[in-house]
Amino acid sequence: MNSRQLELEKGSLMKVVNGHIASPIGFHAGGMHSGLKRKRKDLGWLYSQVPAVSAAVYTTNQFQAAPLKVTQESLAASPFLQGVIINSGNANACTGEVGIKNAFLMREWFADQMDFQEHEVAVCSTGVIGEQLPMEKIQIGISQIPAAEGLHHAEDFSEAILTTDTFVKNDCVSLLIDDRYVTIGGTAKGSGMIHPNMATMLGFITTDAKVNPSSLQQALKMTVNDSFNMITVDGDTSTNDMVLVMANGLAGNQELSESHPQWSIFLDGLKMICTSLAKQIARDGEGATKxxxxxxxxxxxxxxxxxxxxxxxxxxxxxxxxxxxxxxxxxxxxxxxxxxxxxxxxxxxxxxxxxxxxxxxxxxxxxxxxxxxxxxxxxxxxxxxxxxxxxxxxxxxxxxxxxxxxxxxxxxx
Missing domain, CATH: 3.10.20.340 (ArgJ beta chain, C-terminal domain)
Known part of the structure; x- marks a missing residue:
C-alpha cells in the first residue's frame, strides 16, 4: 500500500498526487523526434491496454483542421478509443483533401502499428497552418513506436505535443470511489491562440474509472465550460483545438453516471484536472510574466x-x-x-x-x-x-x- 492510498484512507475522497497522463491503470504514452522539428520531440502517442470509453469537445473555429474531422469520424463510429497519435510542428489545417487523406493515413499507420481497429484511433496535429505534412517522416516515426506493455514515457508525450510552450503541463488526482482507487491524469499544450471558445489548445485526460459514455460526454462538456473555456491569452481561437478524455474502466469501480451516489466525486476530480491544466496554459501565455x-x-x-x-x-x-x-x-x-x-x-x-x-x-x-x-x-x-x-x-x-x-x-x- 502506498502513501497515496494511506492518505485517502484517512478520510479524504480526493487527493492530488504526483502523476501524469500514464498514471491511471493501463495507460501508456511516449514521444520522439521524427524530423518535423529541427531538434525537439514532435511525434507523440497515447494508448490504453483495452478500448476506453471516450469523449471529446472541439474548437468552434469554422476552419477545423483535418485531424479533428478524422477523430470525429472515429468517435461517431463508436464511443470507444484505444489510442491517440499526435504530431506537433505542423497543424495539417487548411490543407484540403490531401490533408484529410494524410490524417486518415496517420490513423491507419498507428492502428496497424499497435494492432488497433482504425476507428479506435484519434488523430491530432498542432503547429503551422497551411502546410502539408511530411508524411514519409511521420510514417517512419510511427513505425518506430514500441508496442510493448509497460511503456510509461509520459514526459516524452507531454514534450512532443508542445509548440511555443515553455513548459509541459501535467496533473493527476486520486479518488476513492466504490472502495476502489480511481486515478485521473491529464496533460495539455497551449501558449498562444488561446481564447475562451471551447478552449484553444489540446488537452488529453485519462482515467481508469468505468464511466457511462453519454455521462462522460456531458461531464466533459460541463467541465470544459468552467475551466478551459474560462482562459484567454490573446483572443485568438485556433483551428486544431480539442479536449479528449478516455476512461478504460480498469480501476474496477461500478459504472459511473449521474445516478451513481459518488458521481460528484468523479466530477470534482475531472474539474480539478481541467482547471489545473487551464491555469497552467494561462500562466504559459506567450511572453507572459504573470x-x-x-x-x-x-x-x-x-x-x-x-x-x-x-x-x-x-x-x-x-x-x-x-x-x-x-x-x-x-x-x-x-x-x-x-x-x-x-x-x-x-x-x-x-x-x-x-x-x-x-x-x-x-x-x-x-x-x-x-x-x-x-x-x-x-x-x-x-x-x-x-x-x-x-x-x-x-x-x-x-x-x-x-x-x-x-x-x-x-x-x-
Missing part, C-alpha cells in the same frame, strides 16, 4: 459573471497594465462596461488582491506604492463584486508583454 485570476461575485446570474470575468481577462489594456504593474482600475471598470451585461455602477466594488480600488462605483483611497508592490507578484487576483445577485465565475489569463509580439512576429521563421 498569471491573472479574475473572480466575479454577486452577479445577477452565473452567466453574467462568466461574461464579465472573460471581458476583463480578455482586455489588452488590463493585461498591459498588469504587465506594467500599474493599478489602473479604470481599465477594469471599462471592460465591465462594454461586456454587454447590464450592471448597477453604484453597487460595484473592485479589489486588486486585497487592495480595494473601487467602492460603490467610486474611486477608493489606496496606496499606489502598496498596489505596485502587490502587482510585482507572479499571481495576480482581480476581485469584482457586483452586489446584485448570487452568480459567480472565475476566469484566468496572463499579462501582455513585449515578448508576445516578438514570438508571434517570427512564428513561421
Amino acid at each position: 498569471l491573472i485570476e479574475v473572480h466575479v461575485t454577486n452577479a445577477k446570474s452565473s452567466i453574467d459573471a462568466k461574461i464579465i470575468s472573460k471581458s476583463i481577462i480578455g482586455s489588452n489594456l488590463v493585461k498591459a497594465a498588469i504587465f506594467g504593474e500599474d493599478a489602473n482600475w479604470g481599465r477594469i471598470v471599462n471592460a465591465i462596461g462594454y461586456s454587454g451585461v447590464t450592471v448597477n455602477p453604484e453597487l460595484l466594488n473592485v479589489s486588486i488582491g486585497n487592495i480595494k480600488v473601487v467602492e460603490n462605483g467610486l474611486p477608493a483611497g489606496f496606496s499606489e506604492e502598496t498596489a505596485k508592490e502587490y502587482l510585482q507578484s507572479e499571481n495576480i487576483q482581480i476581485l469584482v463584486d457586483l452586489g446584485e445577485g448570487h452568480g459567480s465565475a472565475t476566469a484566468w489569463g496572463c499579462d501582455l508583454s513585449y515578448d508576445y509580439v516578438k514570438i508571434n512576429a517570427s512564428y513561421r521563421t
